[in-house]
Amino acid sequence: MDLFLQKDNLLIRTATPDDAPILCRWWNDGNIMAHAGFPKGIGTTIPAVIDNLAADNNHVLMLEIDAEPVGEMNYRSVGENAVEIGIKICNPAQQGKGYGTDFLKMLIEFLFLQMGYQKIILDTNLKNTRAQHVYENIGFRKGAVHLDSWKDQLGEWQSSVDYHLAREEYLITPG
Ligand SMILES: CC(C)(COP(=O)(O)OP(=O)(O)OC[C@H]1O[C@@H](n2cnc3c(N)ncnc32)[C@H](O)[C@@H]1OP(=O)(O)O)[C@@H](O)C(=O)NCCC(=O)NCCS
Numbered sequence: 001m002d003l004f005l006q007k008d009n010l011l012i013r014t015a016t017p018d019d020a021p022i023l024c025r026w027w028n029d030g031n032i033m034a035h036a037g038f039p040k041g042i043g044t045t046i047p048a049v050i051d052n053l054a055a056d057n058n059h060v061l062m063l064e065i066d067a068e069p070v071g072e073m074n075y076r077s078v079g080e081n082a083v084e085i086g087i088k089i090c091n092p093a094q095q096g097k098g099y100g101t102d103f104l105k106m107l108i109e110f111l112f113l114q115m116g117y118q119k120i121i122l123d124t125n126l127k128n129t130r131a132q133h134v135y136e137n138i139g140f141r142k143g144a145v146h147l148d149s150w151k152d153q154l155g156e157w158q159s160s161v162d163y164h165l166a167r168e169e170y171l172i173t174p175g
Helices: 017-027 031-037 044-053 099-114 130-140 167-172
Strands: 004-005 010-014 057-066 068-077 082-089 119-125 141-151 157-166
Touching: 010 082, 010 099, 017 031, 017 044, 017 068, 031 082, 031 099, 031 119, 057 141, 068 119, 082 099, 082 167, 099 119, 130 157, 141 167, 157 167
Parallel strands: 082 119
Antiparallel strands: 004 010, 010 057, 057 068, 068 082, 119 157, 141 157
């Protein structure tokens, strides 16, 4: 199902093959991908990105502000009634202006109210205190911390922290 969520000047929509060049550029950019463990970028190609967009249970979404692509989100089902999400505002000039919080709320409401999921999960790097602040502001609860649990592309140990948000908790504390 294609997704098209609009609120004021913000748009979340399903990525198409036409978006592959910009996604490829973002995913190959080490500055953008360092938080995910790829400080040299993931070294992908446009055809590989197009294949990735077509993969089952892999929903890649474009984020637009005033009709300009600024980043991407994704979601995938994990087990029964749960969904995992991710977000990257790839244009640094558009970070820290409240848009990440707004985009997350738009997607969360879609996943709970229209898709019927009961729980949203995600994880982030323990060093990513901005992301943790944003998730906690929205109502996500902090779960397990996995210290030195994986090595990034440079072979450096990284730690992650899990977050979860239950539908009933989100609905009684709307943002
Ligand atoms: C993480 C991200 C989605 C947040 O979106 P954003 O639009 O930049 O954030 P917002 O402007 O909505 O909110 C930022 C909040 O974090 C706070 N903040 C900023 N830097 C911070 C830091 N280093 N530590 C803690 N809080 C911080 C701000 O004060 C603000 O808090 P407030 O709403 O209480 O005033 C976005 O910055 C992003 O995509 N970053 C790059 C990729 C990334 O880190 N993705 C998440 C990986 S799981």
